[in-house]
Amino acid sequence: MSVALLIVAIVAAYLLGSIPSSVWYGIGYFGIDVRKHGSGNAGATNTFRVLGKRAGTVVMLIDVLKGWTATCLASMLFYMNEIGETELLMYKIIFGIIAIIGHIFPIFVNFKGGKGIATLLGMVLAIHPELASVCITIFILTLIASQYVSLSSILATLAFPVLSWTGAFGHPEPLLVVFGFTMFVLVVFTHQKNIVRLLNGNENRVNIFAKKARS
Template sequence: MTFGLFLITFTGAYLLGSIPTSVWYGIGYFGVDVRQHGSGNAGATNTFRILGKRAGTIVMLIDVLKGWTATCLALLLYYFNEIGEDQLLTYKIVFGLIAIVGHIFPVFVRFKGGKGVATLLGMVLAVHGELALVCITIFILTLLASQFVSLSSILATLAFPVFSLLGVFGQPDPLLVAFGFVMFILVVITHQKNIVRLLKGNENRVDLFGESKRQV
């Protein structure tokens, strides 16, 4: 594969991940910079909290889409015979990781982004759809039971390498297992403050069934 083509797709994955959906949407439609309210995080959860369910859902879906799209850039390389089928998973993981890095450190807003969970979900959907559905189910059930987005994200992320290792969907793939644990560690690192608040019992809850309000 030519270095130039790899550089273009590599950069494309980062720029897709860097799109600050919550910031641009919040400022463009509400005149509100979500980074100046709530947790100060430029992600879907804070958008839910500040701008309401509709805005939060739109931001989340776009963040999922950008993770999925960036990961699928590997299919372009495969389509143009730049990589073989045996390399496809590796490049999907590489481009997906780059998109997540872009979401956490976005070039468009001075490298201060979100925690990357929605973008990670988009990546996982592109890498292994069945496992992604399991993770989504665990996320939803945990969220319904606890109303903690942070706890739901951590447990859902942990489910990916665990179910991969158990071979629930076939023979365990060492690359998938390793990727899953790396993602779990990354999510734990980006949720350190949330974990501390969970342990202290003062983590923010999300009112899933209450009235949607702008809190600005």
């Protein structure tokens, strides 16, 4: 693959990840900048909290699509015969991680974005949909039981490399396992404040099934 094409793909992945869906959607449809309300985070969770479940769902789906599309850039290069089958997983991981970095540090809103969970979900859906489905189930069940999005995100992210490592979905792929644990470390890093609040018992609860209160 040419260096120029690789650079174009990397830039495209970053720009896809950088799309600040919560900010643009909130301002465009509600006249509200979610960064000035709730937790102040530019992500789907805070959108649920500030604008309600419909807006939160839209933002979450867009963020998932960002990660999925960026990761699938590798598949496009594969079908263009620019990369081989043995390189496909590596490039999927590279482009997906770049999209997550774009979401966390988006160029369009002064490099202050969300925590990248929905974008990570889109990425793993593109890489391993079966395993991603199990992680989604773990997330939902934890959220229903605890109403903590942060805890649900951390446990679901941890489940990905653990299940990959144990061979629950076939022969363990070392690159996938390393990627999974790396993403877990990243999620823990971006949720440091949430973890402190969880340990102190004052983390914000989010009931995404409840109707947004009208002022």
